[in-house]
Amino acid sequence: MFGGRKIWIVFAAMASLTLGACEQFKQVQEEREASTTVDGAYLADLGTGENWAATGYNYDEQRYSPLTQINADSVSELGVAWFADLPDARGQEATPVVVDGRMYISSAWSKVFAYDAKTGEELWSYDPEVPGETAAKACCDVVNRGVAFWKGKIYVGTLDGRLIALDALTGAQLWVTRTTPEDGNYTITGAPRVVKNMVLIGNGGAEFGVRGYVSAYDANDGTLKWRFYTVPNPSGEADDAASDEILQTAKRTWSEGGEWTESGGGGTVWDAIVYDHELDQLYIGTGNGNPWNHGARSNGEGDNLFLSSIVALKPETGEYIWHYQQTPADSWDFTATQPIILADVSYEGVGRKVLMQAPKNGFFFVLDRTDGSLISAEPFIDGINWAEGYDLETGRPIENPEARYYRTGKPFLAMPSALGAHNWHPMSYNPNTGLVYIPAQQIAAAYLPPMNDLEKVRKPIGYNTGASGEGFTLPDDRTAVKAAIAATKGRLVAINPVTGDIAWKVEQETPWNGGTMTTAGNLVFQGTALGQMHAYAADSGDLLWSYDVQSGVLGGASTYMVDGEQYIAFLTSKGGAFPLLIGEGGGAANAVPNIPRLIVMKIGGDTQLPALPKQQPIVWSPPTRIGTAAQVAQGRQLYMRYCSVCHGGGAVGGGVLPDLRRSAVLADTETWSKIVLEGALADGGMIGFAPVLSETESEAVRAYAIDRAHYGAEHADTAQPE
Numbered sequence: 154m155f156g157g158r159k160i161w162i163v164f165a166a167m168a169s170l171t172l173g174a175c176e177q178f179k180q181v182q183e184e185r186e187a188s189t190t191v192d193g194a195y196l197a198d199l200g201t202g203e204n205w206a207a208t209g210y211n212y213d214e215q216r217y218s219p220l221t222q223i224n225a226d227s228v229s230e231l232g233v234a235w236f237a238d239l240p241d242a243r244g245q246e247a248t249p250v251v252v253d254g255r256m257y258i259s260s261a262w263s264k265v266f267a268y269d270a271k272t273g274e275e276l277w278s279y280d281p282e283v284p285g286e287t288a289a290k291a292c293c294d295v296v297n298r299g300v301a302f303w304k305g306k307i308y309v310g311t312l313d314g315r316l317i318a319l320d321a322l323t324g325a326q327l328w329v330t331r332t333t334p335e336d337g338n339y340t341i342t343g344a345p346r347v348v349k350n351m352v353l354i355g356n357g358g359a360e361f362g363v364r365g366y367v368s369a370y371d372a373n374d375g376t377l378k379w380r381f382y383t384v385p386n387p388s389g390e391a392d393d394a395a396s397d398e399i400l401q402t403a404k405r406t407w408s409e410g411g412e413w414t415e416s417g418g419g420g421t422v423w424d425a426i427v428y429d430h431e432l433d434q435l436y437i438g439t440g441n442g443n444p445w446n447h448g449a450r451s452n453g454e455g456d457n458l459f460l461s462s463i464v465a466l467k468p469e470t471g472e473y474i475w476h477y478q479q480t481p482a483d484s485w486d487f488t489a490t491q492p493i494i495l496a497d498v499s500y501e502g503v504g505r506k507v508l509m510q511a512p513k514n515g516f517f518f519v520l521d522r523t524d525g526s527l528i529s530a531e532p533f534i535d536g537i538n539w540a541e542g543y544d545l546e547t548g549r550p551i552e553n554p555e556a557r558y559y560r561t562g563k564p565f566l567a568m569p570s571a572l573g574a575h576n577w578h579p580m581s582y583n584p585n586t587g588l589v590y591i592p593a594q595q596i597a598a599a600y601l602p603p604m605n606d607l608e609k610v611r612k613p614i615g616y617n618t619g620a621s622g623e624g625f626t627l628p629d630d631r632t633a634v635k636a637a638i639a640a641t642k643g644r645l646v647a648i649n650p651v652t653g654d655i656a657w658k659v660e661q662e663t664p665w666n667g668g669t670m671t672t673a674g675n676l677v678f679q680g681t682a683l684g685q686m687h688a689y690a691a692d693s694g695d696l697l698w699s700y701d702v703q704s705g706v707l708g709g710a711s712t713y714m715v716d717g718e719q720y721i722a723f724l725t726s727k728g729g730a731f732p733l734l735i736g737e738g739g740g741a742a743n744a745v746p747n748i749p750r751l752i753v754m755k756i757g758g759d760t761q762l763p764a765l766p767k768q769q770p771i772v773w774s775p776p777t778r779i780g781t782a783a784q785v786a787q788g789r790q791l792y793m794r795y796c797s798v799c800h801g802g803g804a805v806g807g808g809v810l811p812d813l814r815r816s817a818v819l820a821d822t823e824t825w826s827k828i829v830l831e832g833a834l835a836d837g838g839m840i841g842f843a844p845v846l847s848e849t850e851s852e853a854v855r856a857y858a859i860d861r862a863h864y865g866a867e868h869a870d871t872a873q874p875e
């Protein structure tokens with residue numbers, strides 16, 4: 154009897170469980186049927202603006218929304234509708250994607266979050282559990298620039314080189330595929346794109362040494378469909394890839410020997426991958442060479458295809474169609490990976506299908522995308538000195554010979570520099586005004602050949618640029634430092650692609666400002682490194698509205714509509730290459746708090762952001778100096794070689810990672826060595842440097858950091874709160 158009752162209870166429990174699961178399943182099914190089918194046809198269209206279904210809005214990636222509820226008249230009533238704090242105080246670079254009232258973002262460490270786009274309720278989250286030590290392979294923070302939505306699935310690339318498909322409704326992992334070799338220096342920070350049921354993804358790593366490529370995977374199961382390498386195989390062998398044939402030709406633009414044969418040459422496809430649904434072509438932007446120094450990379454010979462190029466491919470097969478190389482024989486980290494926008498524009502009544510890009514090198518490129526021919530290349534910042542312009546016949550830059558530092562053997566103070574006249578921060582195009590809105594910047598840096606073997610010889614850890622680290626280190630002279638900070642600026646540029654004229658511009662105190670987004674409401678939105686969200690009139694550039702968002706803004710905003718209300722969504726934080734690398738040169742932005750957060754605004758929104766945490770007074774307690782002057786000098790060299798790209802030039806923190814000068818560990822040789830050599834903090838990204846540093850060298854770096862702590866204490870204006 155007893156046994157029978159037990160069975161009955163179990164049976165009843167199972168029945169109710171099944172009923173619950175059934176209900177849930179039914180609900181999921183109903184929601185699936187009611188949802189918009191985001192596919193190729195959907196992304197080819199401008200649509201109503203209700204959804205922001207792809208990272209760049211749709212296939213054209215204009216980041217232009219037809220919504221008008223928020224417009225020049227109503228924008229001043231914008232307030233916070235809801236916000237969500239994010240777990241990691243690192244760079245947040247994604248543009249929120251919204252489909253059917255659900256929002257999807259990727260965050261630092263490639264984590265994905267889904268929210269109810271109206272209420273802000275978190276629906277699910279997904280952590281791919283990227284190993285912390287991967288951070289040491291990332292040139293520019295542990296960022297991720299967004300997810301792709303396609304037929305009910307979400308796709309994300311992870312920092313450690315995986316491509317992952319998730320169920321958009323539940324966040325359940327559907328498939329995972331590794332898209333980079335595990336032992337390479339590859340990372341993924343870019344957003345995947347989906348074309349013809351294939352997920353396209355590239356990768357980064359060209360500062361360390363990799364061979365760039367883009368891959369296409371079946372959206373249903375993650376099977377590799379094709380791969381296109383951007384640089385010839387140094388072994389001379391075929392890769393059995395879509396690029397095999399064209400790379401036979403490209404190989405003639407590389408030297409026989411040279412460091413590229415060891416490093417892979419670079420040319421990584423780390424951001425722009427854009428599909429042209431009208432011409433059925435795919436455009437990829439490729440990165441810089443490895444090492445940067447063309448003299449070391451390719452013996453100073455050849456253009457080095459396809460570095461710093463836009464390459465058109467056939468979407469089905471990945472076969473080459475055409476290319477245009479912006480910076481032949483790149484030696485300055487002038488990538489052509491920056492966002493690409495497709496548009497139809499009219500030249501004196503003649504319509505042309507164009508592709509537009511404002512890459513790092515400072516010229517705004519308009520190409521005829523039918524064949525890749527150069528229409529125009531106009532400067533969008535001041536003082537460009539590596540080239541005076543472009544020869545439109547040949548498509549080549551008219552170079553300043555002094556820019557090739559490896560030939561002259563002399564330093565070249567370049568404008569722009571590796572951080573770019575424009576970096577990855579999204580730009581936008583408004584078809585009503587005919588203007589492109591570029592988050593531009595003025596950042597100079599010096600390039601000079603390696604000063605010693607430490608800089609010259611390739612290392613298994615850290616950047617291998619073949620150039621000296623001196624170029625990103627400020628001198629001790631306070632007048633020079635102040636002048637450098639003052640000259641480092643941001644600029645929002647509205648450029649007319651047809652005339653090349655700058656219609657309007659906004660000067661900004663600091664660089665590394667957020668991406669832009671534009672709407673049919675005649676608005677341009679841009680957040681800044683100084684913690685403001687601004688709206689400008691798209692036609693005139695008049696500042697219409699500003700809002701204190703408490704922290705920096707890096708990425709682009711998106712806009713969408715739910716239940717008749719228009720929303721603006723964006724992420725805040727500090728991070729990416731600039732604050733990690735630039736040290737004191739970050740200026741006023743260094744002191745801005747780092748708050749990782751998703752903020753969503755609407756007209757009449759009345760949610761208050763939490764009060765800022767009280768700033769702690771800056772305390773300097775530099776430990777007693779150690780080492781001789783020679784050891785400090787040695788430590789400075791080692792610091793520039795291995796530490797400065799994350800901990801900042803001159804050991805000045807940019808407000809993202811701890812300022813080493815005020816680290817308690819400075820005084821403690823044992824703990825210092827456990828962290829620096831043995832990797833005690835590897836989970837956070839600080840790997841052990843024992844493979845490249847001896848105990849004595851590690852102590853020399855400590856001696857240098859203590860020296861910088863004393864310098865900081867004497868010049869308190871270098872201090873940033875953490």
Ligand code: CA
Nearest residue numbers: 359360441486
């Ligand atoms: Ca680079």
